[in-house]
Structures are given as C-alpha cells and as structure tokens.
Amino acid sequence: NAGVTQTPKFQVLKTGQSMTLQCAQDMNHNSMYWYRQDPGMGLRLIYYSASEGTTDKGEVPNGYNVSRLNKREFSLRLESAAPSQTSVYFCASSDRHPNYGYTFGSGTRLTVV
Amino acid sequence: QKEVEQNSGPLSVPEGAIASLNCTYSDRVSQSFFWYRQYSGKSPELIMSIYSNGDKEDGRFTAQLNKASQYVSLLIRDSQPSDSATYLCAVTSGGTSYGKLTFGQGTILTVHP
Numbered sequence: 001n002a003g004v005t006q007t008p009k010f011q012v013l014k015t016g017q018s019m020t021l022q023c024a025q026d027m028n029h030n031s032m033y034w035y036r037q038d039p040g041m042g043l044r045l046i047y048y049s050a051s052e053g054t055t056d057k058g059e060v061p062n063g064y065n066v067s068r069l070n071k072r073e074f075s076l077r078l079e080s081a082a083p084s085q086t087s088v089y090f091c092a093s094s095d096r097h098p099n100y101g102y103t104f105g106s107g108t109r110l111t112v113v
Numbered sequence: 114q115k116e117v118e119q120n121s122g123p124l125s126v127p128e129g130a131i132a133s134l135n136c137t138y139s140d141r142v143s144q145s146f147f148w149y150r151q152y153s154g155k156s157p158e159l160i161m162s163i164y165s166n167g168d169k170e171d172g173r174f175t176a177q178l179n180k181a182s183q184y185v186s187l188l189i190r191d192s193q194p195s196d197s198a199t200y201l202c203a204v205t206s207g208g209t210s211y212g213k214l215t216f217g218q219g220t221i222l223t224v225h226p
Contacts, residue, residue, distance in 0.1 A: 031212065042117075042201060042218040043157070050212065058213065090156055094212070101147045101203070102214065104156040 002026055006091050006105035013081040013112045021076040021108050023091030031094045032074035033058075033102070034066060036087040043090065049074055081112045116140060117204050119217035128226050132189040136202030136217055139183065145205040146178055146185045147214065150198045157201055161187060192224040 004025045013019055025032065030051045035043040035058075045058030047066040055066050063085060065077045074093075078085060088109050092102040120135040134148075145164050149157035163169045163176040163185065175188040185204075189196055202217040 033213065035216075040218060043203075043216040045213055045215070048213050059215075101149075101159040101162055102157075104158070107156050 004091055004093055004103050004105035006089075006108055008108060009106065010109050011111070013078075013110065015082060015112060017081050018077065018079050019081065019110075020078075021089055021091070021110075022073070023075065023105055024073045025093040025103070026072065027093060027095070027103065028071070029093035029095045029103075030071070032068065033092045033094070034064075034074070034076045035090045035092065036060065036085075037090060037107075038087050046076065046089075078110075081110075083112045086110060086112045116206075116215045117202055117217040119200075119202050119220045121220075123221035123223060125223045125225060126192050128192060128194060128224055130192050130224075132192045132196065132222055132224070134187040134189075134200050134202075134220050134222070136185045136187075136204075137183055138185070138202075138204045138215075140204065140206055140215075141183065143183075143204045143206065146176070147203040148174075148176060148185075148187045149201040149203060149216075150196075151201060151219070152198045189222075192222075194224050194226055197223050 007022045033048040034046040049055045049068040052071045091105040117138045126132045148161040150160045151157040161176040163178045169176045173190045177186045199219040201219045203214040
C-alpha cells in the first residue's frame, strides 16, 4: 500500500544509547519531515527536508541529526539518548500541491530510561 | 504567544449536536490551513484543508477561514461517537502554500451517546 513507513514502532533505550529511526515513502513526494508529539504539546517539527539533498532544522532540533538518503528515505538519529527525548515520533511527507497536506507514518513510540 | 493556538479542551458534546473547534494563528502571511483528526494511539489524518476566506464544506465538516482575524474553525454537524478524537489545526509558515506545517496543541473532542 502506498504511504509512509516508519520503523521501528516501539523502542526502549537506555540513557546515552544511540539509535536511528527509519522512514520511507513511496508517493514520490519531494518533502519529508520529522515531528515529535508530547502530551499537550501538539506536534513539533524536529527537522525537515524540502527536497532531496537538503535538510533544515525545525523548532526542536537539539539532540537529533537527519539524513535524506534519497528521495524516498529520511532517517532521524539520536546520538546520545536522553529521558527528555521520550516521545512519539512521526515522519511525514508532502508534495507541492497544497490540497494534500501531509501523509503521516504510523509513528515510533520511544522511551528513554 | 504560540504560533498556532487552539481552544482549550476537552470538548464534550452530545450525539447529534454541532461541535465547534477554533484555532488562531500569529503569522499573517500563512496561506494554507488544515484540520487533522487523530485517534488515540494513531497518526494524524487530514480531514479538511482551506486556503480562501469563507466556508468550505465536506459532508458533515465545515471549515471556516478569516484571514483578517487570523482565525480558522472546524464545525462538525450531527456529531457521532466515532468523531471522538483529538483535532489538530495546522498552518503553513513562511508565506508559502505548501511545506512545513506548524501545529496547534490539539483539542480533545468527546461525543457522548
């Protein structure tokens, strides 16, 4: 099925460990995004990639890095996880046509202990 | 002041009533506005988009936009228990009609039988 695929769905990390969240879309979208969602905070943009080969910081980039591997894939890396990074992470993609908004992945629930 | 602010919830309405969800935004050059619905434990899904002042209707949903007042709303007519979810308002930034979205904190809606 066409859409945005995120892996893993759940992850528990110890403080200081590293991990990479994977995201891939098969809709030929130019733009991809990483958001985190915390209770009462809505969705906050971590990093985005307007097109293949470009990445930019969003509202809350500290502690994260990203790689736009190709047009399909956009990964998010936590180099040294902290309890404050416990959250639900969503990847999304969009194209330039405004009517379609974002298509979201199913999310990754990350707990840092 | 938050960039996108939604009316505080939770909002509880009886089945069959009209649910009214409100959102204000601070960026005067915002051009595209979206409403997403998010069921508990799921990813957001797009339900309405609006770009011009006035009303836009789609089934039981009506989005209303007033750029002069920097205000966007969502009306849900004949509310059903299946409408119980968190509703997220989202606004494009930077004066473009596409691209990165800023989300409000969400309003939890409960429709009781």
